[in-house]
Structure formats: C-alpha cells, structure tokens
Amino acid sequence: MVENRPWLNIATHLVLILGTAIVLFPVWVAFMASTYTGVEIDQGAMPLLPGGSLIDNYRLILGEGASREGLPPVGPMLVNSLVMALCIAIGKIVISLLSAFAIVYFRFPLRNLAFWMIFITLMLPVEVRIVPTYQVIADLGMLNSYAGLTIPLIASATATFLYRQLFLTIPDELAEAARVDGAGPWKFFKDILIPLSRTNTAALFVILFIYGWNQYLWPLLVTTRPDYYTVVMGIQRLTSAAQDQPVWHLAMGTATLAMLPPVVVVLVMQRLFVKGLVETEK
Amino acid sequence: MTEKRVVFRGWLLPAAFLLPQLAITVVFFFWPAAQAVRQSLFREDAFGFGSRFVGMENFERLFASSHYLASFQVTIVFALATTALAMGTALVLAIAVDRLAKRGAAYTPLIVWPYAVAPAIAGVLWWFLFNPSVGVVAYMLHALGIGWNHLLDGNQALILVIVAAAWKQISYNFIFFLAGLQAIPRSLIEAAAIDGAGPFKRTLTIVLPLLSPTTFFLLVVNIVYAFFDTFGVIHATTSGGPGQSTTTLVYKAWADGFLGQNFGASAAQSVVLTAIVLALTVIQFRFVERRVHY
Numbered sequence: 001m002v003e004n005r006p007w008l009n010i011a012t013h014l015v016l017i018l019g020t021a022i023v024l025f026p027v028w029v030a031f032m033a034s035t036y037t038g039v040e041i042d043q044g045a046m047p048l049l050p051g052g053s054l055i056d057n058y059r060l061i062l063g064e065g066a067s068r069e070g071l072p073p074v075g076p077m078l079v080n081s082l083v084m085a086l087c088i089a090i091g092k093i094v095i096s097l098l099s100a101f102a103i104v105y106f107r108f109p110l111r112n113l114a115f116w117m118i119f120i121t122l123m124l125p126v127e128v129r130i131v132p133t134y135q136v137i138a139d140l141g142m143l144n145s146y147a148g149l150t151i152p153l154i155a156s157a158t159a160t161f162l163y164r165q166l167f168l169t170i171p172d173e174l175a176e177a178a179r180v181d182g183a184g185p186w187k188f189f190k191d192i193l194i195p196l197s198r199t200n201t202a203a204l205f206v207i208l209f210i211y212g213w214n215q216y217l218w219p220l221l222v223t224t225r226p227d228y229y230t231v232v233m234g235i236q237r238l239t240s241a242a243q244d245q246p247v248w249h250l251a252m253g254t255a256t257l258a259m260l261p262p263v264v265v266v267l268v269m270q271r272l273f274v275k276g277l278v279e280t281e282k
Numbered sequence: 283m284t285e286k287r288v289v290f291r292g293w294l295l296p297a298a299f300l301l302p303q304l305a306i307t308v309v310f311f312f313w314p315a316a317q318a319v320r321q322s323l324f325r326e327d328a329f330g331f332g333s334r335f336v337g338m339e340n341f342e343r344l345f346a347s348s349h350y351l352a353s354f355q356v357t358i359v360f361a362l363a364t365t366a367l368a369m370g371t372a373l374v375l376a377i378a379v380d381r382l383a384k385r386g387a388a389y390t391p392l393i394v395w396p397y398a399v400a401p402a403i404a405g406v407l408w409w410f411l412f413n414p415s416v417g418v419v420a421y422m423l424h425a426l427g428i429g430w431n432h433l434l435d436g437n438q439a440l441i442l443v444i445v446a447a448a449w450k451q452i453s454y455n456f457i458f459f460l461a462g463l464q465a466i467p468r469s470l471i472e473a474a475a476i477d478g479a480g481p482f483k484r485t486l487t488i489v490l491p492l493l494s495p496t497t498f499f500l501l502v503v504n505i506v507y508a509f510f511d512t513f514g515v516i517h518a519t520t521s522g523g524p525g526q527s528t529t530t531l532v533y534k535a536w537a538d539g540f541l542g543q544n545f546g547a548s549a550a551q552s553v554v555l556t557a558i559v560l561a562l563t564v565i566q567f568r569f570v571e572r573r574v575h576y
Contacts, residue, residue: 008481012378012386019375020392023452026407027399029418033410041416048418099303102296107289114300121311122563127510127532128555131539131548132314132321152310160303172286185290214400216514217536232400236518239406248416255403262398267391274394277454278461 027259034058034253041248053249061253072226072234074254080149081213081230082261087150088212089205092159097197100163101189105175118157126153127217134221148222149230153215159204162280166197203276206269210262231258315556321549333546340550349526350534350551357530360444361508367448369500372455377485379456380463390460397453401446402514408446409519432520436527439520443528446519447512454507455500462496463489502566509558531555 029048033041036051061074103115126133133152142148170193178188194201219233229237235258238251266273322340324333344350375393379386396404411419412432420430432439466489474484490497513532516522522529522537529537535555539548 005481009382012381015374015378016382016386016389019371019378020389022371023393023396023449026404026411026449029411030407095303095306098299102299104286105290106293106296108293108296111296114304117307117312118303121307127513127536128559129311129314129318129552130536131545131552132317133310134540135317136310136314151306155303155306155310157307168286175286175290179290185292185295188290210398214398214402216400216402217517220517221540232402232514235403235406239409239518248410251406252410255406258403259399262400263395266395266398270391270394274457274461277397277457 027256030252031256033248034250034256036249038247038249057249057253058257061250061257072229072237074231074234074257076227077229077231077234078257078261080228081232081258083146084149084215084219084230085209085212085261087146088153088215089208091150091154092208093201093204095154096157096159096163097194097201100160100167101185101193103160104164104167105185105188118160121155121157122161130217130221137222143222144225144228146228149219149228150212153212153218158280159208162200162204163197166200167193170196199272200276200279202269203272204280206265206273207276207280209265213262234258318549318552318556321545322553325546326544336546340546341554344547344550344554349529352526353529353531353534356440356526356528357509360440360447360512360528360530361505363444364447364451364508364512365501365504367444368451368504369455369497371448372452373459375452376456376459376463377489379460381481393456394453396450397457399450400514401450401512402518404450405443405446405515405517405519408442408449412442432524434524436524439524439528443512443515443520447508447515450515451504451507455504458496458500459493462493466492499566502562506559506562510555531558 032048032050034057035054036047037053037057040051040053063073063075099114099118103111103118137143137148137152140148142151174192175188178192183191214232215230216232216236219228219230220236223229223233231254235251235255238247238254321333323335323337325336325340326333375389379389379393382389399407411417412430414420414431414433417430423430430438432442470488470492471484474488479487509530510532512530513536516528516530516533517536520528522533531551532555535548535551538544538551542548
C-alpha cells in the first residue's frame, strides 16, 4: 500500500466481507436446508441456522432413502462422476502429452495438417454440435457406457497447446545432450520431458477434473439408465422426479455432496490451480 | 510457429503418438461437424422415412421464425447482463484484495471456490433461494413488497438465471483481474502517489487502463460462457420458460433437436452457433493478441 488511510482500509474490508458473504450465501442456505426434515422446510421461511436432521438426511441420501422416494441412489452417482472426471482428466493429459511431443520434436509429412486439425477444435464446445455428436455415439453403440460418457469430451485441444508451449520453452541443448548420451526419443520423453512438466500436469489435472466432474448436458443425453447417472445431472432428476414439489432437503444435501469434491480440490490446490488456469487461457 | 532446432528422426513414432488424439478428433469432432452441415441442408420426413435436400431452406425458416429471433434476443440480454454483473463484481473484489496486499490474500480462497461449482448446481442453488414458496430470497423480497414468482413472470425468470450464471463466473473473473492487477508495476502507482493522485484517481487513470487487455479477454470469455456453458443453469431451473423467456440459442438448439426431433432445424442452429464462436475467436485473436504485451 502506498499511503495509509485507515477509513479506506475499513471500507475495503467491508466490501470484501459483503462480497464473500454474497458468494457464500447460496451454499450456506443449501447446506442448512439439508439439515432439516422435508416437512420443516415446506412450512416456508427457511431458517438460516442448522436444524437437527443432518446425520439422518445424509444417511438417507447415501443409503436407500433417495431411491425409496422414486429417485436414483446418490452413492453410485458419485462413483460415476469420479470415474468420468478421472477418465477425462487422465485421458486428455495422456493424448495431449503424446501429440504435443510428436508435433514439437519431430518433422514428418503432414505435420502441419495434423497441427491444424487439432488447432481448429480449440474453441468449439460440445454443446454447439450436440445433436450430431449424440448421433455418432448412438451409431457406435456407446450410449450408457463410460466410454460414451468420456471419450467425446476428451477431443479438445487446450491441453495439447499448453504442452506445446511448454515444450517450446525447453532449451534445445537438453534434447541435444540426451541424443549425445545415446537416449532415443522415447527415453527423452519419459525421463526428461514428463518430469519437467510435472507442475503443469498437476495444475491441468485440477482444471480438467473439475471440467469432467461438472459436465451436465452430455451425461444427460448419453445416460438413460440410472446406473450410469452422474451426480451433477442426477440433481435435475432429483428436483424434477417428485410430482409437484422437489424433495428439498434431499436435493440440497445431494447438491452439497456434488459440490464437495471439486471445491475441495480447488481449495487444497489453490496456488497451483490459479497458476494453471491463467497459463492455460493465455 | 516457432520451431525446435534439434529434432528426432523418423515418422513411425510421432505418427503413433498423434494417432489417439487425431482418431478422437476425427470421429467425435470432424464427423459430427460435417454431419451438422449436411443435416442443416436436409429436411427430415415427418414420419422418419428419410430426408430430402432443401438447400438453405432450414436457414431461411430459422431467420423467419419469430421464436428463433426471440431466443437471439434473450441470449444477448442474458449474455450482456451476466457478463456485466460477473465482471463488475469481480473487479471490485479484485481491486479490494489487491489494495490490502498480503492481508487481502486471506479473502482469496473464499472468493475463488465457486469456480468448482457446476453451472447446473449453481442454477439449482439460486432456484432454491428464489423459490416462491420456500426460498429465502423470495421471502425477503415479499417482505419488501416485491411479489416474486419466476414460474409466471418471464422477466423474473430471466433475472434468476442471470444471477445464477453470474454468481458462478465471479470467481473466474476475479482470478484473472487479480493476476492482472498484481502484474502492474508498483513503481507506476508510487510515482502517481508522489504526484498527489489519491487512490480513486490512481485506479481510474492508471490501473483500469493498464487492466484493459485483461478486461477485453474476460469480455470475450464471459460472452462465450454465457452463450455456450450455461445450458445447465437454464435446463436445471426454468427449462427455458415461462413461455420462451429464458430460451437461449444453445437451449433452443437442444430443445428443437431432442424434444422436437427436428434435426434439420437443430443442425442449422448448430451451424449458426459455430459461426458465432468462430467470429468471437477471430475477434479475440485479432484484438487481444495485438494489444497484449506479455
């Protein structure tokens, strides 16, 4: 700070306290809702302090309770989300590492074509070409499978470009030295490039894990059998399956559970995640 | 494209390394994209017995349809309001955190975490807050004499999805604004302070202009987000209604394709959306790349 102005400091703190309160408010209310019984919530005017049914509700959500209300069970949905997020994150990282290495360290026919084919996919989200992509998956018989849930979402190039940029900053002397020492391309890739990109890979993993976990439209289309539901899309089934009013306490409890893993990942890996995000987008 | 001086020889290994990425890209990107273009030129028979070539007719119908033009309008209002709300709030919070320097860092995790919340979940959370019968915010609004029912009032439904979409995006903008603010050299601010400029004047005349590349980048990213990534916010809450009041372009492309089974119209909409993304990308590259000096 350049100069000391006590009143302005207080005002700044007030702005931040108000801001974080607004940011936290929806989650606080959702969590509070998940500590009451359905009857208590339906009386109107949701209380903002915790009620007494926290353990009962979460036992109900993770156990049989949600399915007794005609809703899909939440436990398997969490597992599906985890599988989907991990497959997408790991899949993208693996194919991106490989193709960035091929593009940066080799000269071969059609290299530029391959480069542009990947480049052009950079900006088009799956939402834009949703119907034809769905038809491809249906034609290939990949509905209701983990492959159908994950593989189409792996086809984007952001990670490839992050690795390409990174590899271009690695000094040529390193590859030269490796060659002089008799290391082939595979050994160079495995023993030098992969370890050198460790921090970037970790940051990328956080971002892609969240991306995969939070998918909504794609799982909604590809999964028609409840045993392949993911938790984020399952929320919608929870809030719309019951006849007139959603089962609020169970829905909000499930929303809390659905938020928990990615939020924990962001908070634990905050520094890495912020660095990775700013770099990826540049 | 900068090149490496030292390269490995051979083409078998790089071809094998590129194969997974290219295979996925061709099957799940180029094939569907080509299908979208093809379908946009055909009209499906009403009974599903094949389709016939109609040329640009799907596009002509699209732009003659008042529903489609209405969803264009909804999308633009939605995107501008979401962008303004998310960027404005994030900028204020980022300037505040930056001002407090080290002590401000304590607030960062509290503001950053909603990045990890899925748009659909954000929608459900605000939907609950605004729910006319049990929602806390709806209750407060009633106490203030404002009748709230987004199930009946289209404008209120639009406000609901804007608030939910913007809330989720504040953290993202905050991260980039804060990084931009911290990249501004301290000496510039100090020089201005010595010349007698107070904190507000410094923000207006030095900080904001230097932040303009970040702002422009975020503007494009936020518009793309509001256009394409907010399907979950809308589908999980208002389902495009009441009427058409929260039907955005992406929502309509999905609804026409999957609910209406009108593949030609939906494919034509996909092509239009693709053109919009490409235009936004070109704008971003032309302006941002030229102005930003890393």
